[in-house]
Amino acid sequence: MKQNENKFFNKNYIAYVHSFDPPTKHFKNCLRAFLVGGLICTIGQFLRYILEDAFGLSGDELSGAVSVILIFLGTLLTGFGVYDRIGRNAGAGSIVPITGFANSVASPAIEFKTEGMVYGMAAKMFIVAGPIIVFGVFAGTLVGIIYLFL
Amino acid sequence: MQTIVFENKPKIVATGSIAGPKECQGVVGKFVDKTLQDDTFNEETYEKAERKMLLFAIEKAIENAGLKEADVRMLVAGDLLNQIISASFAAREFAIPFLGVYGACSTLSESIAIAASLVNAGYIENAVAATGSHFSSAERQYRYPLELGCTRPPQSQWTVTGAGAALIANAGSRVAITSATIGKVIDYGVTDVNNMGCAMAPSARDTILAHLKDTGRDASYYDLIVTGDLGALGSRVLKDLLWEKGVDVQGNHIDCGEIVYNVIEDEFQGGSGAGCSAVVFGSYIFDKLRKREVNKVLLCATGALLSTVSSGQGESIPCITHAVAIENV
Known part of the structure; x- marks a missing residue:
């Protein structure tokens, strides 16, 4: 329902309520997101060097291994109840990297475990990440088709 | 006329209350019957913890009134979870006739108004009105x-983690429920x-104005006008809205949500939930009434009826607000 179709919509009151909206702290939010997001990416790059030098991985194997480790860390921190605290302050900085995706899958899995393994944990695991997967696959397919004709 | 005047003045004999660790750091900490150290209350799920809190508050209210379960004629309760499972499942533990109510966070004043009406009419001698909420189950x-x-x-x-119950009877206390205004x-x-x-x-605003109009009272008649969970911003807006209609509550308005937490970190505007007004009224405000530190209270629990x-x-x-006038007689 659009706002202007709602017969209860009181224009003056809504304008008055919006006058209390605190200004978004763009600079502070961006800085925090940059620092935390940058830190996560730096850890990823660090892992990359280690895996390359110590284990001799390269190419797809290397990026796969780095992703797996970061996903593991994101899930582990979610389980310890740390990731939500990071997220509360870092905003997009901890949501956008792959660790944020791990958090969005692990947190409902923990939450709905009480309703059983199949209908609870497994079914509800993607309530947050589902849209990301759907639109990710869709965008990937679209780009793939365009690429085919180029 | 939206207001029901209770001529027989049903009394609030006793209350029972319980609150979580975060809530007890605040103003209610010293007044609740039990402080939880662990918000799971030794249960596997938060839903079970919420139910157990509600159960505790009801049992405590009956005990504090010096009654036994068999003496209680009616339980009027509700909560925020789908199909009000906390209230119904808590009622399963008792052999007391049960009326389940839903008014979101306004459940406290709704259940008190219903219980008081039944007692005032003389259908029953006493009834328990109760509600509660849990941060983690609501979230x-x-x-x-x-x-x-x-x-x-x-x-x-x-959302406040806690529960509160009030035992309402035809005699046995000086704290009386004198009228109730059912909100639109x-x-x-x-x-x-x-x-x-x-x-x-x-x-x-709508319910408070209706109450004042129906009773012919001025806002200053009340020592305290207590709203449920408007929070800091909502309270400010309410004062503005009432002022616009020529009613000044600057001096005697408090909001349970605004006062419940001591330190505002992640709570921002304060507490909310059915448990918010239940805990604050069931502990702090009832204690003040009983000690006659305040004598006239208008309890207006506010509820948002969305899903x-x-x-x-x-x-x-x-949204809905029900107001209950509680006075020392």
Whole structure:
């Protein structure tokens, strides 16, 4: 329902309520997101060097291994109840990297475990990440088709 | 006329209350019957913990009134979870006739008004009115998983973990319920589910104005006008809205949500939830009434009657406020 179709919509009151909206702290939010997001990416790059030098991985194997480790860390921190605290302050900085995706899958899995393994944990695991997967696959397919004709 | 005047003045004989660790750091800490160290209350799930808190509050109210379960004629209770499972499942533990009510966070004044009406009419000698909420069960039903790393907007409030119950009887106390004003559903078109205070403030104004008009009283008649969970911003808006109609509550208005937390960190505008008014009224305010530190209280618990489905479909938030006048006689 659009706002202007709602017969209860009181224009003056809504304008008055919006006058209390605190200004978004763009600079502070961006800085925090940059620092935390940058830190996560730096850890990823660090892992990359280690895996390359110590284990001799390269190419797809290397990026796969780095992703797996970061996903593991994101899930582990979610389980310890740390990731939500990071997220509360870092905003997009901890949501956008792959660790944020791990958090969005692990947190409902923990939450709905009480309703059983199949209908609870497994079914509800993607309530947050589902849209990301759907639109990710869709965008990937679209780009793939365009690429085919180029 | 929206107000029911109770000529036989049913009394609030006793209350029972319980609150979580975070809540007990605040003003209610010294007044509740039990402080939880652990918000799971030794249960496997938060839903069970919420139910156990409600159960505790009801048992404590009966005990504090010096009664036994078999003496209680009616239980009027509700909560926030789907199909009010906390209240119904708590009632399963008792052999007391049960009326389940839903008024979102206004459940406290709704259940007190119903219980008081039945007692005033003489149908029953006594009844227990109870409600409660739990941060973690509410968060899961209305918002996101607990461990999800998302940011909370500054207008948001924090659902109170706690429960409160009041035993209402035809005699046995000086704290009397003198009238009740049943609210209308008011919607000003607020759609932001993180700004409940501003959504509910117009409904609080409507009920308070109706109560004052019906009873012919001035706002200054009351020592305290207590709203449920408008939060800091909602309270400010309510004062403005009442002022616009020529009613000044600057000196005697308090909001349970605004006062419940000591330190505002993640709670932003303060507490919310059915448990908010139940805990604050059941402990702190009832204690003040009993000690005669305040004598005339207008309890106006405020409720937002939305669901995740209605807000998902873009509907605005209908709200309700019921007012109960509680006076020392």
